[in-house]
Amino acid sequence: MFQFTERRIEAHVCISFVVLKVYEKLERLLKASGCPHSVDSVVRIAEVIVTLDVDLPENGKTLTKTIYTSKRERDIAYIIETDEWLNQNG
Structure with a gap:
């Protein structure tokens, strides 16, 4: 880890900890x-x-669509499509 200032070192350690968690x-x-x-x-x-955001000019709303093109992508779709897993303990 090569950083120039104490602040950068602290930021690097903090980011590394978040990534680990x-x-x-x-x-x-x-x-x-x-x-x-x-x-x-x-x-x-x-x-x-790939996730597409389409702005609808008729009503000003944005339509968001995630495209899963393989079985492997569909296997992990629940992580992307829901936030229920965020509320699990642990």
């Missing part, structure tokens, strides 16, 4: 749901999922 949370979620993919695999799959 998110990784652990996702790992527990995947295990509890019986998902056949690892955390690293889910991250790679999610990187290519």
Whole structure:
């Protein structure tokens, strides 16, 4: 870890800690749901999922549509489509 100031070092450590906690949370979620993919695999799959936002001029609303093109993407769709897993303990 090469940083120039104490503030940058603290920020780097803080971000690293948050990443670790998110990784652990996702790992527990995947295990509890019986998902056949690892955390690293889910991250790679999610990187290519496309979400479109279409502005509707008639009413000024925005329509959002996530497009899943493979079975692997559909396997992890529940993580993207719902926030219920955020409320799980652990």
